[in-house]
Amino acid sequence: MIKKHVFMVLAVLLIFLTGCNNSGESENTAGTAEPNGTEEKSLTLLYSFPSKTIDPHQDAMGVRAGIAETLVRIDENLQIQPWLAESWEQIDERTWIFTIRDGVTFHDGTAVDGEAVKASFERALEVNNAVASSLKIESMEANGQEISFITTEENPALISELVHTNTSIVNVSADDISEQPLGTGPFQVADFTSESEIKLKKYNEYWDGAVNLDEVTINFNSDGNVRALALQTGEADIVYHLPPEALDPIEQDENLLVESISSLRVHFLLYNNKKPALQDVNVRKALDMLVNREISVTEIMNGHGTAANGPFHPDFNFAGDMEPESYDPERAAALLKEAGYETNENGMLEKDGEILELTLATYQGRPELPLMAQYIQGEAANIGIDINIITVEEIDSYLWEQQDEWDLATYSVLTAPRGDGGYFFNVAYMPEGSLNPGQINIPEINEITAELNVTANEEERIALKNMGVSIIREEAPQSYILHPHIIVGVNDRVKNWSPGSEEYYFITNEMDVE
Amino acid sequence: MDTVLTKSTALVRNPNMLGGIILAVFLAGVMFLGGALVPYDPFKIDMGNRLQEASTLHWLGTDQLGRDIFSRIVFGAKLTIGLGMLAIFMAVCIGVPIGLISGYIGGRMDAFFMRIIDGILTFPDFILAIAIAGILGPSLTNIVIAIVLVRWIVYARVVRGLVLSEKEKEYVLVSKTSFSSPIKTIRLHLLPHVMPDIIVMAAIDVGKVILLISALSYIGLGAQPPIPEWGAMLNDGQGYFQVKPSLMVYPGLAIMVTVLCCNLLGDGLKSHFDIRKGRQEL
Numbered sequence: 098m099i100k101k102h103v104f105m106v107l108a109v110l111l112i113f114l115t116g117c118n119n120s121g122e123s124e125n126t127a128g129t130a131e132p133n134g135t136e137e138k139s140l141t142l143l144y145s146f147p148s149k150t151i152d153p154h155q156d157a158m159g160v161r162a163g164i165a166e167t168l169v170r171i172d173e174n175l176q177i178q179p180w181l182a183e184s185w186e187q188i189d190e191r192t193w194i195f196t197i198r199d200g201v202t203f204h205d206g207t208a209v210d211g212e213a214v215k216a217s218f219e220r221a222l223e224v225n226n227a228v229a230s231s232l233k234i235e236s237m238e239a240n241g242q243e244i245s246f247i248t249t250e251e252n253p254a255l256i257s258e259l260v261h262t263n264t265s266i267v268n269v270s271a272d273d274i275s276e277q278p279l280g281t282g283p284f285q286v287a288d289f290t291s292e293s294e295i296k297l298k299k300y301n302e303y304w305d306g307a308v309n310l311d312e313v314t315i316n317f318n319s320d321g322n323v324r325a326l327a328l329q330t331g332e333a334d335i336v337y338h339l340p341p342e343a344l345d346p347i348e349q350d351e352n353l354l355v356e357s358i359s360s361l362r363v364h365f366l367l368y369n370n371k372k373p374a375l376q377d378v379n380v381r382k383a384l385d386m387l388v389n390r391e392i393s394v395t396e397i398m399n400g401h402g403t404a405a406n407g408p409f410h411p412d413f414n415f416a417g418d419m420e421p422e423s424y425d426p427e428r429a430a431a432l433l434k435e436a437g438y439e440t441n442e443n444g445m446l447e448k449d450g451e452i453l454e455l456t457l458a459t460y461q462g463r464p465e466l467p468l469m470a471q472y473i474q475g476e477a478a479n480i481g482i483d484i485n486i487i488t489v490e491e492i493d494s495y496l497w498e499q500q501d502e503w504d505l506a507t508y509s510v511l512t513a514p515r516g517d518g519g520y521f522f523n524v525a526y527m528p529e530g531s532l533n534p535g536q537i538n539i540p541e542i543n544e545i546t547a548e549l550n551v552t553a554n555e556e557e558r559i560a561l562k563n564m565g566v567s568i569i570r571e572e573a574p575q576s577y578i579l580h581p582h583i584i585v586g587v588n589d590r591v592k593n594w595s596p597g598s599e600e601y602y603f604i605t606n607e608m609d610v611e
Numbered sequence: 612m613d614t615v616l617t618k619s620t621a622l623v624r625n626p627n628m629l630g631g632i633i634l635a636v637f638l639a640g641v642m643f644l645g646g647a648l649v650p651y652d653p654f655k656i657d658m659g660n661r662l663q664e665a666s667t668l669h670w671l672g673t674d675q676l677g678r679d680i681f682s683r684i685v686f687g688a689k690l691t692i693g694l695g696m697l698a699i700f701m702a703v704c705i706g707v708p709i710g711l712i713s714g715y716i717g718g719r720m721d722a723f724f725m726r727i728i729d730g731i732l733t734f735p736d737f738i739l740a741i742a743i744a745g746i747l748g749p750s751l752t753n754i755v756i757a758i759v760l761v762r763w764i765v766y767a768r769v770v771r772g773l774v775l776s777e778k779e780k781e782y783v784l785v786s787k788t789s790f791s792s793p794i795k796t797i798r799l800h801l802l803p804h805v806m807p808d809i810i811v812m813a814a815i816d817v818g819k820v821i822l823l824i825s826a827l828s829y830i831g832l833g834a835q836p837p838i839p840e841w842g843a844m845l846n847d848g849q850g851y852f853q854v855k856p857s858l859m860v861y862p863g864l865a866i867m868v869t870v871l872c873c874n875l876l877g878d879g880l881k882s883h884f885d886i887r888k889g890r891q892e893l
Binding site for chain 2: 116321468
């Protein structure tokens with residue numbers, strides 16, 4: 098019995114020791130990972146959130162993995178560029194015509210023409226409600242290499258919505274689109290194991306130049322430490338979403354590179370508008386002031402982030418020009434007093450005999466979120482708010498299915514994925530929005546969103562969005578904490594590749610290995 | 612006086628017992644005096660002071676939120692050991708009566724309980740505890756419930772076995788023939804007979820249960836932040852195990868020392884009570 102435990106301890110210690118040594122050994126393993134003699138070039142990418150399916154109409158991995166492509170894409174400056182469509186034209190308020198590039202073929206060799214694109218869109222609209230509601234397509238017509246879209250109403254965001262990975266073009270006659278989609282990208286699916294692995298092989302007839310790699314493997318692991326170690330041992334060449342606290346040994350390794358790029362994502366707190374306590378704007382604002390954004394960036398993110406003044410990255414011209422809310426526990430306490438909360442004999446805040454007790458849901462998928470949750474819990478405890486943290490496995494289903502249980506939740510979302518904030522206003526603030534489990538419903542914001550959806554003029558759009566952002570600041574329907582950097586670890590044998598802030602295009606034909 | 616002395620020296624001479632007692636004294640000292648020695652609040656977050664190395668101010672350093680690790684371990688000791696003992700106590704309270712009744716009365720009652728126990732025994736206890744805690748939702752109360760539900764069967768089974776072999780003996784027959792009620796017979800004659808075995812088992816089991824609580828907390832089913840349960844501390848620290856392994860080493864050591872202490876005490880008590888019956892380890 099005792100011996101058993103002694104062995105267990107020894108085993109744990111051994112694991113520690115080997116863990117510590119890896120940083121030193123990785124030079125060798127990275128070198129030997131390359132096969133000698135054969136010409137096969139392969140690369141492994143490790144990603145954090147597992148894909149259940151690679152149906153490009155339902156999962157972003159279809160485009161990320163270089164299997165499928167969209168009509169238009171965004172470049173590194175978040176400008177829209179032609180991709181499968183070589184040009185497009187807006188005929189009138191509701192009609193758009195796109196011309197598809199010649200010489201593009203699906204992985205089974207069939208040519209991509211207007212009809213094929215139309216069929217692909219028909220399927221996307223059918224299987225993905227979010228795509229249907231953002232594109233607002235009434236009818237489509239194919240004519241040779243041309244396809245025309247007629248929208249149900251004026252939809253100036255159509256072009257930027259077509260960047261969305263779920264609007265990518267696939268061959269609808271494929272047998273099993275969820276596991277073996279036939280796209281137009283540089284790589285075709287060799288094998289797919291749900292939530293575990295995608296094996297890709299080069300597609301020789303790719304339309305946009307030679308494909309350098311022969312094989313690509315994409316693996317999933319939701320444990321940040323495992324991902325960091327996989328990079329250090331050379332098991333993976335590109336690793337997404339490294340935990341900020343695990344960077345030291347990687348930065349010290351000269352064969353490994355850490356790329357930290359500002360993202361279009363925001364980490365924030367959701368407030369559940371169904372809960373009476375949180376319907377009071379003073380309570381929400383008090384909680385907002387308890388968030389120390391500066392410390393969150395420097396300590397929790399180790400500097401790999403930017404403090405948030407609203408949902409959008411401050412670099413955008415529609416992000417508003419306010420400073421981030423400053424950390425001020427005294428004003429927070431004053432606001433709570435205004436809201437009717439008094440400190441009771443135990444030092445807890447109380448209103449009408451009920452203490453202010455809140456449940457904060459968090460999840461491990463992004464390792465910094467539980468840490469922020471604990472930090473906020475500590476700050477709240479200082480002024481007498483009792484926050485219970487609950488760590489859940491599937492945050493999205495929890496937030497929607499157990500709406501009566503949570504008061505606050507840590508969350509993270511891409512707010513301007515296509516360089517336009519209109520999408521976020523629609524999904525996060527409209528009462529029927531797909532990212533609105535807290536049931537936020539602010540009439541002023543709803544009006545702005547409705548107007549935004551029919552406004553084409555870029556300057557007017559910016560003004561509307563700025564207005565929306567300032568209302569968000571006044572009402573504090575959520576607390577925006579920071580814009581995390583995307584931290585990607587890259588082995589230096591990977592060439593011609595760097596991560597983009599849009600997180601849409603991982604695998605390209607140009608990327609190569611030594 | 613003399614007999615007490617020889618008895619206690621005999622106890623101490625047993626190396627297992629001696630080691631166990633030393634560790635137990637050490638643990639009790641840390642548990643009850645530690646809080647007085649180190650003036651930190653185990654929940655106090657101090658972001659300007661995070662991931663500090665061990666120093667005279669912070670004996671074991673600070674964690675990722677700037678909390679003093681020693682204070683957290685001391686607080687966690689009361690929690691982890693207390694909950695372990697509570698879980699065992701509840702398991703004994705459920706398991707022993709069922710074992711006594713089942714063994715003494717026999718027949719259908721016995722068959723009923725034994726089939727339930729056989730059913731539960733087909734699952735490994737850790738997996739079953741995960742399943743129960745998973746269904747109930749993550750919290751410390753729920754893992755104690757889960758652990759009680761999987762551990763009572765062990766006591767029921769052992770007690771039943773002991774009762775089966777005891778109940779044909781003369782003293783029980785005498786009690787029966789003098790018209791004692793079954794409850795009286797069980798309480799006055801059978802219970803005292805099985806008690807030493809139960810104490811030894813429980814002592815060893817506390818160690819096992821502490822491991823179980825920590826394991827469940829480690830995988831996120833038990834203590835929720837910021838509770839400094841040792842398993843939860845291991846979970847918190849694992850993000851830093853390359854940068855600052857001590858975040859995991861100290862709670863790990865605490866668990867190891869405690870479990871070792873329980874096992875030594877259990878073994879010591881076993882030889883003290885001279886239990887040689889081929890009791891099956893479950």
